[in-house]
Amino acid sequence: MSIRTQMFYAREGIVTPEIQRVAEKEGFDTEFVRREVAEGTLIIPANVNHLSRGLNAMGIGRNIHCKVNVNFGTSPVTKDLQHELRKLEVSLKFGADTVMDLSTGGNLTKIRKEVIDHSPIPVGTVPIYEMIERVSDLSYLTESDILDVIEQQAKQGVDYMTIHAGLLKEFIPLAQKRITKIVSRGGGLIAHWITETGKQNPFYTSFDKICEIFKKYDVSFSLGDGLRPGCINDASDEAQLAELRVLGELTLRAWKNDVQVMIEGPGHIPVQQIAYNMKIEERLCHGAPFYVLGPLVTDIAAGYDHTASAIGAAIAGTFGAAMLCYITPKEHLGLPDEEDVKQGLIAYKIAAHAADVARELPNSKEWDNEMSRARFAFEWNKQYSLSIDPETAQNYHDITLPGEYFESAEFCSMCGPKFCPMAAMKKIDGMTLNKKQNLKEATIH
């Protein structure tokens, strides 16, 4: 078996086509990207069996542009494949950087195959969802089931997998002190397995065997935070940090195998604790990219959790989070539909871009400035096309001022022609110019 991960090549000093591609996209030179991949601070989740089927390589790292992941997938309650493929389409249309197929209902293998076939961006999964479909009772799950499912998904072309290997038996009592205990689906299943069997977390004990599979296909770890806080009260607590420390150890073990790693993070964190959470992850996990879910900065925003978490996501991105897992308006209430996917994704694209601007990354602020120049010039069509969702921007404008005439008008319905400050400033510029002109003429005569 040959080792053929991006990390392996990068450490050998080889610039793969994928490293090249990421450097181009990010506006950095290839040597910088190669070094980052070699050091583990940047991953290129690119399963060789997805690369050969049209994956367009991208990078996730703490020193490059902040990325956004979209979760979708069937549930036992709603399980229509076409519906999920439409969510993938929406994800691609609005610029998702990766997607996770979190299906738990219907024919999981078939759904996954279709998603990978249709996705030019990396696809992640949480393989424990399929594992428990194989057994009549969760506690019957064995190491061989675990490795079988992982191998099968790796072979299918999954680019990264969430593996909750850091939730140790010893930490369950820590979680029981919390208001919402465990809120990670995978974490809950593993805690249940541990409690029923009395044994250690099987993903922890099988970790090196999982590495063996991952390096054969270049699957990246997304080390899952089964103990992520489920409310701001539980944030940054003993349970969360105990698990994070183990994820740091596992990072080193994966790296020993040349397997790429990112770390999953919370969840729910109040604003004043976000910077701390980004720093502690960097330190405990040796600089591995941090992939955070939100975080939500308050628990009271049900129905608007995409907004409440976009706040946390922008701050997390500013302080170094490499990828933001989106949250939809339906979070805590139900399974998202296509419109929810769109709303969640757009909120997160805004958050990620705000973080890129704050970190002064290449080709970030330029977009804003182009928009601002179009605004001052009253180039409405250019403003729409530069907007994060051109169709919506134009619709909102045209509700009150429809028609060709208003697409070049020097005002909008907010201020009207008499009150528009930018139009006023244009006149002032003109007046200043005229005065200069007069002065020049006066000098000549």
Added chain:
Amino acid sequence: MSIRTQMFYAREGIVTPEIQRVAEKEGFDTEFVRREVAEGTLIIPANVNHLSRGLNAMGIGRNIHCKVNVNFGTSPVTKDLQHELRKLEVSLKFGADTVMDLSTGGNLTKIRKEVIDHSPIPVGTVPIYEMIERVSDLSYLTESDILDVIEQQAKQGVDYMTIHAGLLKEFIPLAQKRITKIVSRGGGLIAHWITETGKQNPFYTSFDKICEIFKKYDVSFSLGDGLRPGCINDASDEAQLAELRVLGELTLRAWKNDVQVMIEGPGHIPVQQIAYNMKIEERLCHGAPFYVLGPLVTDIAAGYDHTASAIGAAIAGTFGAAMLCYITPKEHLGLPDEEDVKQGLIAYKIAAHAADVARELPNSKEWDNEMSRARFAFEWNKQYSLSIDPETAQNYHDITLPGEYFESAEFCSMCGPKFCPMAAMKKIDGMTLNKKQNLKEATIH
């Protein structure tokens, strides 16, 4: 003429009923609130002629809960009074702390009277909008027009007025260097007046006379930032800071008259500059409460500017902003309707609450914790009622799982019954309990 502002009484050591009311609402003692009002770090915008007509006093200050303002008002393009009153209703329903009537179309005096009559929360205005209705050409506006309109609005019961007195003649060339120059409506009008007449800003030269009117009715200053940046490129620049310095001087002049002051702030600020902006205002304006518009953290989110600015607003609130002026999804595109008002306001209520939680203010995190306990208990109806918008929360839940049965189900459509981690943790708790029970029984036998 007797001086009868809240600041006057507070400085005399008198606890007014309004100071008492604010202390109750905020969860602080009256002496703390009185001292804050006396020092100018907390204002109670309460025009005596609005107080007598049912104003419920509230406070805006850097050491109390973060507040949210809603702007509405007619424009020359859409000018229906009933429409604006419905926006007021929506504002009250979703918890706006103050409203500003920014009408520029229709019968302004009548609209303002109706808004004040229907509003138990403070009403602010930007009186220059009415002033320019009185003159055929902006440059004809005189000091007497200015004072007349201000006196008339003060008499009507307006609680605070935006006065752009800091935009000096000398600063206009600084604004001309910018991409979007001036984007404040009032600022644009004044810059135009200055350029046409060649004179100094009339609000600056008449400032003491305005103070005389304000103290008669206890109108608070909202010192306007006519030079606020209109895009992130222009943020924190020379023009903005030059004006802010003047607002600091004017604050001291107002305080000499026992007139309450808050300072208006931007606008558009990238994430990494927000904390700096909050600090520099505190220093230059002697601790007067900062009332910021957004700020937007990126310019590319047209159609979603309520989200892009809620990010900035939450950070601003965390670093000391006293009130957040909301931004709707229609910003930069058109006049907001009722649904836009709702969406903007809710995004800002989330931002303000997130800031309160971050600053660990009284009665803030408790709301989150109550929600989190309801989540773990699967008390769906309680979750809805604790949500920022109960109706939407319940609708989102009921789309996939309608009916009485699911309102007490221990799962939702996101995970379904088999995958719900909180349900799993309840079982684990049960198992632990059973083991303890067995142990106890074993000991007895």
